[in-house]
Amino acid sequence: xxxxxxxxxxxxxxxxxxxxxxxxxxxxxxxxxxxxxxxxxxxxxxxxxxxxxxxxxxxxxxxxxxxxxxxxxxxxxxxxxxxxxxxxxxxxxxxxxxxxxxxxxxxxxxxxxxxxxxxxxxxxxxxxxxxxxxxxxxxxxxxxxxxxxxxxxxxxxxxxxxxxxxxxxxxxxxxxxxxxxxxxxxxxxxxxxxxxxxxxxxxxxxxxxxxxxxxxxxxxxxxxxxxxxxxxxxxxxxxxxxxxxxxxxxxxxxxxxxxxxxxxxxxxxxxxxxxxxxxxxxxxxxxxxxxxxxxxxxxxxxxxxxxxxxxxxxxxxxxxxxxxxxxxxxxxxxxxxxxxxxxxxxxxxxxxxxxxxxxxxxxxxxxxxxxxxxxxxxxxxxxxxxxxxxxxxxxxxxxxxxxxxxxxxxxxxxxxxxxxxxxxxxxxxxxx
Numbered sequence: 031x032x033x034x035x036x037x038x039x040x041x042x043x044x045x046x047x048x049x050x051x052x053x054x055x056x057x058x059x060x061x062x063x064x065x066x067x068x069x070x071x072x073x074x075x076x077x078x079x080x081x082x083x084x085x086x087x088x089x090x091x092x093x094x095x096x097x098x099x100x101x102x103x104x105x106x107x108x109x110x111x112x113x114x115x116x117x118x119x120x121x122x123x124x125x126x127x128x129x130x131x132x133x134x135x136x137x138x139x140x141x142x143x144x145x146x147x148x149x150x151x152x153x154x155x156x157x158x159x160x161x162x163x164x165x166x167x168x169x170x171x172x173x174x175x176x177x178x179x180x181x182x183x184x185x186x187x188x189x190x191x192x193x194x195x196x197x198x199x200x201x202x203x204x205x206x207x208x209x210x211x212x213x214x215x216x217x218x219x220x221x222x223x224x225x226x227x228x229x230x231x232x233x234x235x236x237x238x239x240x241x242x243x244x245x246x247x248x249x250x251x252x253x254x255x256x257x258x259x260x261x262x263x264x265x266x267x268x269x270x271x272x273x274x275x276x277x278x279x280x281x282x283x284x285x286x287x288x289x290x291x292x293x294x295x296x297x298x299x300x301x302x303x304x305x306x307x308x309x310x311x312x313x314x315x316x317x318x319x320x321x322x323x324x325x326x327x328x329x330x331x332x333x334x335x336x337x338x339x340x341x342x343x344x345x346x347x348x349x350x351x352x353x354x355x356x357x358x359x360x361x362x363x364x365x366x367x368x369x370x371x372x373x374x375x376x377x378x379x380x381x382x383x384x385x386x387x388x389x390x391x392x393x394x395x396x397x398x399x400x401x402x403x404x405x406x407x408x409x410x411x412x413x414x415x416x417x418x419x420x421x422x423x424x425x426x427x428x429x430x431x432x433x434x435x436x437x438x439x440x441x442x443x444x445x446x447x448x449x450x451x452x453x454x455x456x457x458x459x460x461x462x
Contacts, residue, residue: 231378300327
C-alpha cells in the first residue's frame with residue numbers, strides 16, 4: 031500500500047511539473063498563426079483590391095462616353111488612395127474598435143497604432159485583416175461613382191467620398207461586423223450585402239437625384255462607348271468576388287469553399303436570367319446585359335455566401351437577374367432619375383434581394399443560423415431590420431453631406447464643362 035502511495039505521489043508530481051513547464055498541454059487558448067489561412071487572406075486581399083482597380087474602373091469606364099473615360103478611371107484610382115488613408119487614420123477604428131457602444135466604435139485604434147508584426151487576429155496577422163477590410167471600404171465608395179458619372183465635380187466627389195466613408199460606411203460596418211446593434215440582433219451578412227451593396231446603392235440613388243440628370247438625358251444618345259472594357263472590368267469583378275466572399279471566411283476552410291461555390295452558381299444564374307429576360311423584352315440579348323446580370327448575382331449572393339447551399343444560390347441568382355433587370359430597364363425609366371450606370375438597380379436592389387433571401391435559404395448546417403425554409407421565418411424580419419436601418423442612415427446622411435458640399439463648393443460642373451467632357455474640364459487630359 032505504501033509503495034502504491036509513493037508511486038501515485040511521484041506520478042502526480044511528474045504530471046504537475048510537465049504542465050507547469052508547458053501550460054499549453056493543459057489548455058491551449060493562445061491565438062496561433064496559421065500559414066494556410068494567412069496565405070489565403072493575403073491572396074483574397076489582393077484580388078478584392080483588384081475589384082476596384084482595375085475592376086470597377088474599367089467596368090464603369092466602358093459605360094461612359096469617350097470624353098469621360100479618363101475622369102471615370104481617375105475616380106476609382108483616387109478613391110483607392112483617399113479611402114486607404116481615411117481607413118488608416120480613423121475609419122478602421124470607428125468600424126472595429128468595440129467600446130461598448132451599439133452605434134459606432136471609438137478612437138482606440140486610430141492611426142492603426144495597435145498594429146505590430148506579431149499581432150494576430152484569429153489565425154491571421156492583424157495587419158492582413160485590417161487591409162482586407164480596407165479593400166471593402168474602398169470598393170464600397172468607388173461603386174457610388176457610377177451614379178454620378180459624367181457630371182460631378184472631382185473636388186466635390188472627393189469631399190463626399192471622404193466624409194461618407196467616415197460618417198456612413200464605418201458606422202454601418204460597426205453595426206453589422208464590429209459589435210453593433212444589427213450584428214447583435216442576428217442580422218446575417220457574410221460579406222457585405224448591407225454593409226457594401228445596399229449602403230452604396232442607396233447613397234448612389236440619393237446622389238443621382240440630388241445632382242440631377244445629365245445634359246441630354248432622354249434626348250441624346252448616351253450609350254456606352256466601349257462595352258468591351260465593361261466586360262473586362264466585369265471579369266475582374268467576378269474573379270475578385272471570390273476573395274470578397276470566400277475571403278470573408280477569414281481562413282482556408284470549408285466555409286470559404288462553400289462561399290466560393292455558391293458565388294459562382296449565383297453569378298452564372300443571374301447572368302443567364304438577365305440575358306433571357308432582356309431577350310424576351312427587347313428581342314435581343316446584349317453583352318452589357320449579361321455582364322450586368324452576373325454582377326447583380328454576385329451582389330445578391332454576397333450576404334448569403336456563408337449561409338446557403340447550391341440550391342439557395344441558384345434561387346438567389348435567378349431572383350437577382352429578374353429584379354436587377356427590372357430596376358434598370360423598367361423602374362429607372364418610370365421614375366425618371368438618372369443613375370448613370372445603374373448602381374442602385376444592380377447594387378441597391380441586388381443587395382436587398384440577397385439580404386432578404388438569406389433569411390429564406392440560410393442552412394443551419396452551413397452557417398449556424400437556419401432560415402425560413404428550416405422553420406425560422408423570423409430571420410426574414412431580422413434581415414429586413416438590417417435593410418431598413420441601412421437605407422435610412424445611408425440615405426439621410428448621404429443627403430446631408432451632399433447638401434452641405436453643394437452649398438459650399440457646388441456639386442456639379444457647369445454646362446459647358448459637361449459638354450466638353452470631364453477628361454478635359456476636370457483633368458486637362460484626353461484619350462487619343
